[in-house]
Amino acid sequence: MRSASPYRWPWLALATLALGLAFAVLPESLRVACEYDRQALIDGEAWRLWTAHFVHFSARHAGVDLSTLAMLGMCVQRRCGWRVLASLLTCAPPLLSLALYFAVPELLVYRGASALCVACGAMLSLTLWCDVPTMRRLLSGTVGAFACKLAYEATSGAASLSGLGGGVCIAWQAHLLGVAFGVFAFTVWRSREPASIQENRDATPTMELLA
Amino acid sequence: MHAMPTNSSLRNLIVAAAVLLLAGCATLFRPQQEHRAASVVDYLYPNASEAPQLQPGTTTLRPPVRVGIAFVPGGQWDSGASEQSKRLLLERVKAAFSQYAYIGRIEVIPSNYLHARGGFDNLDQVARLFNVEIIALLSYDQVQFNDTRAAAVLYWTIVGAYVIRGDKYDVQTLVDASVFDVASRKLLFRAPGSSQVKGSGTLASFSERARHAQDVGYVKAVDDLIPQLKTAMDDFRERSKHDAQVKVENKAGYSGGGDIGAFGLLIAGALLVLFHAQRKPV
Numbered sequence: 382m383r384s385a386s387p388y389r390w391p392w393l394a395l396a397t398l399a400l401g402l403a404f405a406v407l408p409e410s411l412r413v414a415c416e417y418d419r420q421a422l423i424d425g426e427a428w429r430l431w432t433a434h435f436v437h438f439s440a441r442h443a444g445v446d447l448s449t450l451a452m453l454g455m456c457v458q459r460r461c462g463w464r465v466l467a468s469l470l471t472c473a474p475p476l477l478s479l480a481l482y483f484a485v486p487e488l489l490v491y492r493g494a495s496a497l498c499v500a501c502g503a504m505l506s507l508t509l510w511c512d513v514p515t516m517r518r519l520l521s522g523t524v525g526a527f528a529c530k531l532a533y534e535a536t537s538g539a540a541s542l543s544g545l546g547g548g549v550c551i552a553w554q555a556h557l558l559g560v561a562f563g564v565f566a567f568t569v570w571r572s573r574e575p576a577s578i579q580e581n582r583d584a585t586p587t588m589e590l591l592a
Numbered sequence: 593m594h595a596m597p598t599n600s601s602l603r604n605l606i607v608a609a610a611v612l613l614l615a616g617c618a619t620l621f622r623p624q625q626e627h628r629a630a631s632v633v634d635y636l637y638p639n640a641s642e643a644p645q646l647q648p649g650t651t652t653l654r655p656p657v658r659v660g661i662a663f664v665p666g667g668q669w670d671s672g673a674s675e676q677s678k679r680l681l682l683e684r685v686k687a688a689f690s691q692y693a694y695i696g697r698i699e700v701i702p703s704n705y706l707h708a709r710g711g712f713d714n715l716d717q718v719a720r721l722f723n724v725e726i727i728a729l730l731s732y733d734q735v736q737f738n739d740t741r742a743a744a745v746l747y748w749t750i751v752g753a754y755v756i757r758g759d760k761y762d763v764q765t766l767v768d769a770s771v772f773d774v775a776s777r778k779l780l781f782r783a784p785g786s787s788q789v790k791g792s793g794t795l796a797s798f799s800e801r802a803r804h805a806q807d808v809g810y811v812k813a814v815d816d817l818i819p820q821l822k823t824a825m826d827d828f829r830e831r832s833k834h835d836a837q838v839k840v841e842n843k844a845g846y847s848g849g850g851d852i853g854a855f856g857l858l859i860a861g862a863l864l865v866l867f868h869a870q871r872k873p874v
Contacts, residue, residue, distance in 0.1 A: 420655055420840060423694060438849050449852045449860045456867045485848075486656065486696075493850025498860065505863055513870045523862045530855050552848030 393463045394454030397470060401447040401494060404435045412436045417478055417491035430478040436492045438549055446494040453501035460508055465570055466501075473500050473562050477555065480562075485554045493552070496559035502527070503563025504570075511571075531556055625737055628806075630666035632731040632770050638709030651776040652839045653725075653832070656696030660724035661685055664731040665708040673732075673810045678703055681814045685728070685769075688818045694829075699724055712777050719774040726780070728771045730817075734809060736802060737762040741792070753795035760792040761802045765809035767817050771825075780838075783824040785817025 404415065417433030418426070437443035458466045477496045481488055510520055534553035663678045673681070682700040689695055699722045707714050719727060744758025752758070770782045789809045793801035832838040852860070 420694065434850070438851075442849060442851050445854065445857050446850070446852050449857050452860050452864050456864060460867070488848045489655075491848045491850060493852075495850035495852035495856065498852045498856065502860060502863060505867065509863075509866060509870065516866055516870055519866055523859055523866070526862075527856070527859050530853070530859070549849045551853075552850050555848070555850040556852075 391455035391458045393466050393470075394451050394458050397454055398447055398451040401435050401437075401443065401450065404432070405437060405440065405443040405447070407436075412492075417481065417488075419482065419486075419489045422478075422482060430475040432474075433478055433491055434474040434494050434497050437494070438492055442493065446498060449498045450494045450501065453498055453505060456505050457501050460505065461570060465566075469500060469504065469566050470497065473497055473559075473566070477558050477562060480558045481552070481555060484558070485552070488552055488554070491552055491555065493555070496555040496562075499527075499556045499559030500563040500566065503560045504567045507564065507567040531560075623738065625735060627733075627735050628666065629733040630664040630731050631733075632664050632729050632768070634709060635664045635706070635729070635731075636711055636715070638711055649776055649778075650837055650839050651773045651778050651780070652841060653773070654841055655694035657694065657726050658697045658699070658724045659689070659695055659726045659728060660699045660701045660719065660722050661728045661730065662701035662706055662718070663703050664729050665703055665706045665710070666732075673807060675703060677807050677810060681810055682730070684811075684814055685730075685818060685821075688822070689825075692825075697724075701727075715772070715774060725775065726771060726773055728769050728821075730814075731768045731770065732810070732813075733766045733768075734806060735764050736806065737764075738802075744795075747795050755794060757792040757794050759795065759798045761790070761798075761805055763789045763802070763805045763809040765789075765806075765813040767810065767813040769817055769821050781824045781828040783817060783821040785813045785815070785820060787812030787816060 404412065407415070415429060415432035415436045417429050422429055437446060454466055454470075457469070474497065477500075478491075481491060506520055506524055509516055531553055534551045534556070661682050663673075663682070679700060679702070686698045686700055690698055701718055701722055705718050705721065715727060719725070739760050739762075741758050741760060743756050746752030746756045747758055765787045767785045768782060769785075771780045772778065773780055787809050789805045789812065791801055791805050832840055
């Protein structure tokens with residue numbers, strides 16, 4: 382039986398969950414000051430690039446997003462290490478916000494951690510796809526379900542599956558950008574991995590590698 | 593023996609010669625000054641017998657704002673630059689302001705959509721037609737001074753009319769951009785641009801050269817206007833932060849939520865199950 386190492390405990394994912402919950406209990410005026418606001422960004426309030434992904438429109442919105450982020454974050458941390466998750470959580474928010482700024486000029490206000498969830502999910506899926514070939518059929522089904530969800534959101538613009546209030550639409554573009562960032566992060570992570578580990582991965586059976 | 597001309601024939605000959613001579617002189621003398629103008633005040637307040645009263649109220653701007661740009665229509669016989677030249681000038685202004693994030697679509701409004709002395713009613717119609725919230729009206733005032741040099745006396749040699757540059761012109765142009773919020777009918781900011789073009793021409797080429805100088809005058813004035821308009825716009829942005837009568841807010845319905853949703857949560861749960869399943873020893 383493997384001993385419980387402190388490095389295996391998903392402290393960073395749980396800390397992210399705690400951070401998200403802390404943002405959730407802030408007064409609305411402070412949450413407004415943290416959201417992605419295109420006009421405020423133009424005026425130089427750069428912190429919003431990062432904080433926008435940790436504030437939410439409602440308690441239900443925060444609950445669903447943060448629990449998803451915690452689940453996927455734990456998996457990413459266990460599989461890839463805390464440094465990878467830390468890099469992802471540090472770099473993804475501003476890059477995703479900037480991508481939204483340039484790619485979706487009509488989007489003036491944005492809140493939510495879903496793009497981070499999708500980035501973590503994409504990274505985890507790619508890791509499993511590469512390391513556990515026997516799971517590819519199940520993974521294909523999961524990815525396909527997500528693709529259908531994304532397509533539905535993009536074509537209908539509905540928020541019926543979410544807890545967003547009136548006048549707030551699903552920013553499906555953020556999810557698409559999250560996928561792109563997840564793929565990018567996975568590629569960077571794998572390319573920076575030492576060659577010896579890559580060779581071991583190729584030579585060692587998956588179960589032994591993950592054990 | 594030749595017949596002597598009668599008094600009547602001689603008189604007709606003299607009258608004909610005098611008419612020809614006077615007609616020729618008429619082509620040599622141009623007006624000293626030519627004036628073309630289109631005033632934004634005349635356009636917006638055509639029948640104002642007294643100063644227009646400002647209506648108190650808040651101007652609400654929702655960036656990215658949709659902007660229309662147009663030349664103020666001139667008088668019936670005083671159209672200033674040609675329609676094509678106006679369109680090209682407006683395209684230059686449009687290109688200079690298209691990179692600003694808080695400016696959305698910029699529509700170039702052809703002059704024939706604006707009626708001379710049309711007032712705010714005409715402005716409202718055009719704004720609705722082109723779906724713009726703000727309109728930048730470019731008014732102009734161009735004066736051309738024509739003077740004759742001493743060398744113009746050589747025009748009488750006929751050849752001189754084609755060789756000697758005996759006429760000179762001085763074209764002074766003022767272009768003024770006034771930016772109005774259509775809903776509140778308020779002037780948000782304005783900026784001027786001016787130019788002076790001097791030159792000379794022969795009797796035969798003067799009209800063509802002067803027309804070209806008029807077009808160059810507009811182009812140079814607009815080139816002078818663009819940086820001043822940018823400065824005025826930046827000043828307005830700063831002023832609007834502290835001005836209680838100007839409110840900048842987001843457009844309704846543009847808020848977006850990054851919500852993974854219940855279905856996304858299920859998918860994440862499935863991934864979690866897969867992740868733990870592959871960790872179990874065989």
